[in-house]
Amino acid sequence: MTVAFAPVKSIQTIKTSPRPGFPSVGIAGSGPALLTLACYLSGRGYPVQVLDRSNHLPGQASSVKAEGAISGQYDRETFNVKPEDLLGQCAHVVIVAPPSTYKELAWSISPWLKAKHTVILYGGGIGASLEFEKHLLTNGVCGVKVAEMDPLFHAEKQNAATIKVHAMRQWGQFASTSPAATFDCDGVVKRLFPKVEPASNLLLRGLCDYQSIVYPVVEAFGADAEMGAALMELINSTYESEDQSNNIFQHLESEINSIADAYSTARISTTHNIRRMYGAIAATPEQAVSMVPKYGQAAPWQDMVRTLSEIVSTVYVPLYELSRLANLRTPAIDSVINMSAVMCGVDFLTHGRTLNRLGLQGLSQREIIRKLNG
Numbered sequence: 001m002t003v004a005f006a007p008v009k010s011i012q013t014i015k016t017s018p019r020p021g022f023p024s025v026g027i028a029g030s031g032p033a034l035l036t037l038a039c040y041l042s043g044r045g046y047p048v049q050v051l052d053r054s055n056h057l058p059g060q061a062s063s064v065k066a067e068g069a070i071s072g073q074y075d076r077e078t079f080n081v082k083p084e085d086l087l088g089q090c091a092h093v094v095i096v097a098p099p100s101t102y103k104e105l106a107w108s109i110s111p112w113l114k115a116k117h118t119v120i121l122y123g124g125g126i127g128a129s130l131e132f133e134k135h136l137l138t139n140g141v142c143g144v145k146v147a148e149m150d151p152l153f154h155a156e157k158q159n160a161a162t163i164k165v166h167a168m169r170q171w172g173q174f175a176s177t178s179p180a181a182t183f184d185c186d187g188v189v190k191r192l193f194p195k196v197e198p199a200s201n202l203l204l205r206g207l208c209d210y211q212s213i214v215y216p217v218v219e220a221f222g223a224d225a226e227m228g229a230a231l232m233e234l235i236n237s238t239y240e241s242e243d244q245s246n247n248i249f250q251h252l253e254s255e256i257n258s259i260a261d262a263y264s265t266a267r268i269s270t271t272h273n274i275r276r277m278y279g280a281i282a283a284t285p286e287q288a289v290s291m292v293p294k295y296g297q298a299a300p301w302q303d304m305v306r307t308l309s310e311i312v313s314t315v316y317v318p319l320y321e322l323s324r325l326a327n328l329r330t331p332a333i334d335s336v337i338n339m340s341a342v343m344c345g346v347d348f349l350t351h352g353r354t355l356n357r358l359g360l361q362g363l364s365q366r367e368i369i370r371k372l373n374g
Contacts, residue, residue: 029096043072125314126206317352
């Protein structure tokens with residue numbers, strides 16, 4: 001089968017002022033993803049308020065603009081507002097931050113959160129909404145809608161005032177802590193992000209976020225031939241069958257499908273998923289992943305380790321725990337966790353996003369299925 005990639009063209013133009021009647025949207029977090037979202041929403045006509053944990057725009061620029069797959073500009077006037085001002089003016093808040101900072105962020109905004117607010121977690125791994133809601137409850141906040149959504153952009157900082165957006169996904173998913181909660185968030189999320197659709201449950205959303213699942217294989221271990229070979233040897237050493245594959249993507253796809261089946265979740269295949277996102281047509285998961293937009297130089301070692309640690313903690317650890325509860329063997333998932341633990345110096349099975357951190361401790365497989373699917 002021929003492999004093809006249909007590049008995404010610019011989907012919006014710069015708006016010089018907010019559209020009448022568009023509500024203010026808050027964005028809290030840091031990094032290029034935050035600035036990309038600020039440009040995207042501003043470019044669609046939304047007044048944007050930003051709470052940036054890094055406390056400054058790159059190079060103290062008066063504004064930042066996005067170029068490439070989207071066009072938009074965000075001006076400095078409402079940058080780095082205080083939490084009380086952000087939540088006082090905005091009913092919708094998008095969190096663009098590493099999951100390791102969720103506890104701190106939840107604590108910092110909890111005093112001003114009210115039932116009118118919707119918190120949208122941009123990415124965050126499997127069960128991000130469950131973890132964040134648990135942090136809010138710890139701080140005495142209940143009744144706030146919390147949703148998690150797929151990342152939409154491949155972007156990087158071009159210079160002090162420009163974000164280069166290499167591609168925008170043309171399809172994605174969002175979910176909340178239950179199907180009923182997802183329905184409650186539907187209007188807000190789809191109005192802000194028209195490209196996303198509600199997932200049947202939060203496990204499906206996480207399993208279809210291919211980027212987090214394949215990052216360790218492609219970026220952390222795949223870039224080094226010896227590391228890739230060691231990972232493959234570790235995986236095959238745990239298989240009982242003599243028919244051992246040399247394609248880790250096939251192993252992962254099979255194991256993820258088995259977890260989805262065990263929890264009554266109809267997962268979309270990686271090839272179909274990436275075709276909907278990017279127009280990439282491929283015959284195998286490996287081909288599909290190879291067609292995802294690539295850009296920039298390899299990340300510095302410390303950045304790669306930090307990203308790997310976040311992904312293994314929030315994606316692979318929940319998959320591991322769910323698989324054990326369902327009595328499934330997952331050699332590929334286990335091997336990625338084990339090698340990442342050595343590489344990062346972290347005991348992920350202790351410090352990662354366990355069922356306890358998700359508030360699912362003590363539940364049986366059947367009870368979790370009931371909670372996921374309402």
